[in-house]
Amino acid sequence: MQLPDLKMPDKEKKILEAAITVISEKGFSASTTSEIAQMAGVAEGTIFRYFKTKKDILRGIFIHLVNIVGEPLILDSFKKILFHSDQKDLRAIIKALLKERFVLMESIYPMLRIIVTEAMYHEDIRKTLHEKIISKALEIFKLFQEEMVAKGLMDKDIDPLAASRSIYGNLVGFFIYQKFFGFVIKLEDFDKDLDRVVDIIMYGISARQNSDARQ
Amino acid sequence: MQLPDLKMPDKEKKILEAAITVISEKGFSASTTSEIAQMAGVAEGTIFRYFKTKKDILRGIFIHLVNIVGEPLILDSFKKILFHSDQKDLRAIIKALLKERFVLMESIYPMLRIIVTEAMYHEDIRKTLHEKIISKALEIFKLFQEEMVAKGLMDKDIDPLAASRSIYGNLVGFFIYQKFFGFVIKLEDFDKDLDRVVDIIMYGISARQNSDARQ
Amino acid sequence: MQLPDLKMPDKEKKILEAAITVISEKGFSASTTSEIAQMAGVAEGTIFRYFKTKKDILRGIFIHLVNIVGEPLILDSFKKILFHSDQKDLRAIIKALLKERFVLMESIYPMLRIIVTEAMYHEDIRKTLHEKIISKALEIFKLFQEEMVAKGLMDKDIDPLAASRSIYGNLVGFFIYQKFFGFVIKLEDFDKDLDRVVDIIMYGISARQNSDARQ
Amino acid sequence: MQLPDLKMPDKEKKILEAAITVISEKGFSASTTSEIAQMAGVAEGTIFRYFKTKKDILRGIFIHLVNIVGEPLILDSFKKILFHSDQKDLRAIIKALLKERFVLMESIYPMLRIIVTEAMYHEDIRKTLHEKIISKALEIFKLFQEEMVAKGLMDKDIDPLAASRSIYGNLVGFFIYQKFFGFVIKLEDFDKDLDRVVDIIMYGISARQNSDARQ
DNA sequence: TATGAATGAGAATTCATTCAT
């Protein structure tokens, strides 16, 4: 896990990167500061110059996700895809979105794994996550939906929460399947797979009234 | 977390139940055997009569999930809902399925939390999970889809993996939202919410060709 | 330092005794739990079964001094010497008192050293010490003085606080000189030395009106 | 704690002053060099330019007490009070002495606290203390006593060691009571209190042959 | 079988000391 250049001491960055790697692999409690120090190539004591306690390392990772990764990586690219897409075609936009999200998730995968695990156990992390990222993404999606509804590409009755949950639910299901249970697949297969996901997001699982509905 | 009656010594069952509670709340590594013993009302040494090591407790929980909960609770009820439903209406079946799955997930929630966390970190757990539960559920769903396609209720082109992933993705998205981010909601609201999820699973997020498509 | 038999696990007593020895020799902060464990002949972890933290060991010693040693050893013998003495002679009583106090101080010397040091740095210890021992001793002395005044052996104008402070000041000065700066002396020399101390406590340092005043 | 101007680098003096403050408050082992550096307003590394090890700081404080404070502050003023007093009255001299000593002790209180604590644990400190200060003070007192005996103000039989120990014992008892257990008292009360101490030093605690003995 | 005291390896954390800048 390589973090972007930040105004942060070199060693602190190394420790944070090492911590993300180690904690992502074994979970927070099962990781030791000695392991993190070793992987970061610093003395164990050095860790505690930058992070008062072990828990503060976790906090550091989280803050990083929310502040550094959250806004520019997660939300900005989300906005960009939804609004600045040249495509006037909803299906193409959704597909582009999934693709970009998939790549994003892969690129911050170790960090993601840590946050997901910890969010399961800590209310405060969930709360911050919701406040800083999830609720904002939902707002963006609502604006997007309005635009799509205006263009006649989405149904106005559709609940935006349910719709975005569906997109993300499908995406995560797809991601987990690829990452956890799937085999490494060829790029063209990936694209086909993705098409299937997009179709279901677009038209659901029921029988299509007319096959023209599909692109 | 109450486990069903099993041919298992009373103390072992108590330990397992206590372990599920404790580990679900703090994660495996952060839980201590002394805590589990205390909650189970047994001496710390007693734990090691039934489980050689702490890790074996986790294994015990997992085996329990797979063997005892997996087949009868997870798969059987899945089958029952899909095939023995009186309804000839796909939408109603999906809704019933989601409802039943939601209740099931809630009832085994502590266990679920443990397994999901551990599956994130251990390949072998993922493998067993896939073998014993996920792949079987997929097979069941395939049979169900064939039936639905035959009745003209589902599109034959739809990938069953993608379809079931969609159903589960939507369900899990819904579940997480309720459990982790949601507020406690009234039962009738829950039903409305569920309807929206079902609609999206059924018809997707795109504009409907004709509004009759919706119930 | 041997503690009296108490309803206290054998190991706890051993740890407490070892702690008193070690801490008395090096001071609290400079003593390590590993050292204490070694001297007590137990594993380091065992210490923390009986004392949650290192600081609790100190608290244990203090509680011991106040509750176990304070009342029966310090105050009771104080009372006994002052009131149950057969002697009708103030000088003899004071001498007996000094002798007995000296022996007592020697017998709990390691504990004393710890408490004195810690009392210098911790207000709460001083407070408890005052409440539980010093103020009580002062009360006892006041009663004693009343008796002596009634018998015409002490001046009624003398401030009991100043008087007892003088007795203890002289005693401690004597004790410190013997223990810290003195050489080991013969028993008869000790007695002579003590006599000089008693004289000064009794009659002060000024020229005596008549030499009969002295024994 | 302000040290007098010395031919000593500014930083070294600052470090020494800071060290006295910090160590006096928490004890030597419990104080950290980082704390001392912070309070002195220098970098931690700077400390080790002036003091090879942490222990050398303590040594520095001690040397300071003995060489700089010991002779001029402790012994000279002792001499001055005893011999250059205008008063021909022993009682008045003792009272003046106690007053002056009390003020002196207060002024070097932090340093005193350190030395007393450390003297309890280190033979070598006690030895130097005795050699450089205590034995000298005793010599001075002996000369004083001779003078007083010549004037008929003190008994020739009185042991000078016992007498000076009494004076100091009473003083220290008084000091401790005021500093550690006492409440803040008014100046006039302080003087009354002091009178009582002086009386006891002068005439002891026994009944006075005639009340004229007291001033 | 059940207990829980005892263990000791290993964890997080502290801090005097060094050294490149």
Place this chain on the structure above:
DNA sequence: GATGAATGAATTCTCATTCAT
């Protein structure tokens, strides 16, 4: 000279595991 980041040995404390009762 002065700095303060970096170190790593030492310290406190935790906890899975053992074992005598």
